[in-house]
Ligand SMILES: Nc1ncnc2c1ncn2[C@@H]1O[C@H](COP(=O)(O)OP(=O)(O)OP(=O)(O)O)[C@@H](O)[C@H]1O
């Protein structure tokens with residue numbers, strides 16, 4: 001891994017307007033709120049957190065599918081957050097987002113061949129013959145037979161749809177791939193094959209992954225580092241082993257306590273997370289986790305905690321974490 005991060009995110013926010021029935025804006029939904037992180041070339045950074053905490057919005061804002069409200073996204077040395085889509089296209093070609101729902105990224109009326117040719121038609125000047133050659137190469141790399149080229153999305157399985165989704169992205173030779181819930185909805189044996197495929201492709205194509213998932217056991221297995229999100233913020237980030245063995249933030253502790261374990265004690269039996277998170281349109285003052293936190297003190301309502309770097313391999317945004 002080189003010292004210069006391939007992707008650096010600084011103070012990135014994406015706020016969606018909340019409107020009443022007359023379309024007047026009555027507030028903001030802070031889906032991603034002041035997120036900073038770095039990803040080194042060749043690493044796998046996991047992004048975990050409850051449903052609705054902003055994982056997909058973070059991925060889509062990095063990718064330019066959503067325009068950032070504020071902040072910087074420095075990818076391979078270029079700040080792409082403020083650029084118009086046509087200006088950033090040539091940089092973003094190497095940064096790709098793999099949709100949470102593989103069916104959604106494939107047009108049901110198109111054959112797999114058409115779906116795989118399309119990004120090459122949009123982004124490159126390759127002739128049809130060269131495109132076909134690239135498509136066949138990538139199809140082989142993701143482990144699908146060439147006979148699949150003439151099939152339609154509904155004629156292949158969910159696991160195969162994921163492979164096609166991945167192939168579509170790989171045709172553009174990306175350096176960073178954002179995988180959004182890449183194994184959800186697959187049965188365990190297919191999950192394992194797909195995970196191995198990610199690792200093989202990472203080696204073959206020199207990829208860096210942002211791995212968005214709420215499946216903590218998968219994240220533990222394949223990620224080098226992990227970022228834990230709560231209501232649009234990163235509350236803890238660090239080496240996977242450190243975060244899983246000694247979680248510092250009470251939210252991380254409660255997430256890990258919820259993983260079912262066979263044998264052995266749970267990481268922290270004392271914290272089981274209860275209730276729903278507060279609405280992202282109406283956040284509590286100070287620390288946004290304080291309304292569900294077993295350790296909350298008066299200070300937590302007054303001051304929003306910053307990420308503290310008090311441990312060798314992790315940082316946590318909590319006034320009282322030890
Ligand atoms: N296009 C949009 N317009 C308005 N609000 C949105 C939009 N997209 C997402 N949101 C809101 O932003 C918040 C974060 O959503 P997001 O999809 O990023 O969550 P997530 O962490 O990916 O959840 P999941 O694990 O269920 O996929 C949610 O409250 C959601 O309702």
Ligand SMILES: [Mg+2]
Pocket residue numbers: 055056057100180
């Ligand atoms: Mg999502």
